[in-house]
Amino acid sequence: MNSRSPVGKAGSLAYVSTPGRVADPEEGISLEELALAARNHGLPLEALRYDVTPPGLHYVLVHYDIPYVPPAEADMWTLTVRGRVRTPLTLDLTALRSLPSVTHRVTMECAGNGRARLTPRPVSQPWLVEAVGTADWTGVPLRRLLAEAGVEPDAVEAVFTGADHGVERGVEQDYQRSLTLADAMAADPEVLVAYEMNGAPLPPQHGHPLRLVAPGWYGMAHVKWLRDITLTDTPFAGFQQAVAYRYRRTPDEPGDPVTRIEPRALMIPPGFPDFMSRTRVVHPGPLRLSGRAWSGRAPVTKVEVSTDDGDSWELAELAPSDDGHAWSWRRWHASWTAAPGHHTLTARATDAEGTAQPLTQPWNRGGFGNNLVQRIPVICLEP
């Protein structure tokens, strides 16, 4: 059930999916891409103001349909833990809630964030820069569940299966991703089997009633509507691991896996917007520029701001890092004295591994990990 190959006859899955492609140079966004943009959504950038993103403002990307779980059935949702374990587990939500829980504040970002700004543009969910959000996730540490089940010595990966079901590139599947056993058992970042977002049950679109949360990883790793965890003695080769979510320049190369979040800074667009162009309008004088910065690889150590489209940069002030929230974004701010005319504002994050956001974009065919700096056009009015 989890994976079927396409077959060639009429009324078969071969007719359901079109091949992956990049758009022609002059091609606008297609209605198919728009259908994804209309149902999924990003963080309105002014919502960078919230330390913790309210549901409905946090980005959402759903591959297939949001599974419907009637309220009366949520407590009976079961998670199985099986495969290369000594004692397979079957836990319903009530049992999971009775285990010791932890809460992690995690900044989550879609691996495809920035895709629609690439040239040529990979055709898929067309994010600009807004596919991000930060939430407090509460649940049971995965390593504690696996310890309870007893990991067999030959286990190498944990495979996570969600209840969302669909077709992608001709392959019918339940959404599945894996982590290495080392990542699954790590103390930091600590992976959670989460049942609360911001202190409330998960909203439907965020995995109600149960999801994986893998701090530091792009969104594809945080399997929603989590039903099963299977430990395997071979690496997982399912669609979302081996076919999708690979950094590739050509369609046929195996590519490198998409894993942790690349560093990024986003600025709260200052002033007020034009409805259609989203161009920002400010009045002359001193302004405080602020925003957030994060990396899924290492703590952000530096944010630089440019108000002249990258010709010159100055250091922003980073808010103190909160030791309890190593995998959450950091607030930053800088000062700017706006003068009448047109300006382009931008910000650039660097993390403790020395990785900085690029000023020109390396390209890959899936449009993954595109952390090119944000550019905000601003018009400062005459006094």
Place this chain on the structure above:
Amino acid sequence: MNSRSPVGKAGSLAYVSTPGRVADPEEGISLEELALAARNHGLPLEALRYDVTPPGLHYVLVHYDIPYVPPAEADMWTLTVRGRVRTPLTLDLTALRSLPSVTHRVTMECAGNGRARLTPRPVSQPWLVEAVGTADWTGVPLRRLLAEAGVEPDAVEAVFTGADHGVERGVEQDYQRSLTLADAMAADPEVLVAYEMNGAPLPPQHGHPLRLVAPGWYGMAHVKWLRDITLTDTPFAGFQQAVAYRYRRTPDEPGDPVTRIEPRALMIPPGFPDFMSRTRVVHPGPLRLSGRAWSGRAPVTKVEVSTDDGDSWELAELAPSDDGHAWSWRRWHASWTAAPGHHTLTARATDAEGTAQPLTQPWNRGGFGNNLVQRIPVICLEP
């Protein structure tokens, strides 16, 4: 502050906005339209299953930025009621909450829903069919507030001002809309000054802490982040009333105002989707088709379903109308025996005024009120 005309010099608002336009015949969705689609969002159609739409799944359209109200300041939010009244009122949220409240279940839809399916396509927020949602709104009936203030005999309209501020077509403005005094004072539909959505404080994107709810009206009438109600002795001629939200075929005609919601039925797409095309996949055999239907003009009296792209139609079964929820959608269902091959499913609503959804689309330049029937491509697999 509420309305400024564009001026022509550099660093002026004339450079912020571009003129309204329709897209060229072959022109894809632009990055400007995509920026709106990425921050606003529709109802994922599988969420038609919920009688009351959870926040985050209910459609959202924000003209400018979501105003930020720090939690500690929400209770101090004040609403003024003034103009052609005997006793101007200033009420904070605590005072409003102490007044007798009512709850109305209301289906709300964006006036621009369906815009992106028009040919030629008006360039604005590019909705397909999903800009809808239903919520339980709790607040104080507007007619009771106005009665308390005492309406002067010469009052003809109530003008509502929100805290959201931006530029549109060169006009800087706080978002403002009006209702006639008759509509503002009506017992049914009863307009609310609402502070709760689904039993909780309004989410930021739905007007926190206070909004207007005008049952039966397209979304532009439900002014969010409501700060002021002013009764006037002349009809309101502000931008959102006299320039935007008019049914026009040419740019220069005055046009007719966009008011109540046209009838529409939407079907929950059956089976499961392809990620990219959203084409639905089903297996052969009997299927239950279901969805919702609504009209802001009169109760929905009929839903017809076609499984052959409109060649033939059969009546769907309408769930009983709930007398307490006259302005909420109605559930409907129909049966279909799927046979292998390609199918196009569609549904069509008719209301008690005899208005039915069109099968071919009348066009207007703003892309408003486009209630052309939904079309769902389905592939039924071989057994």
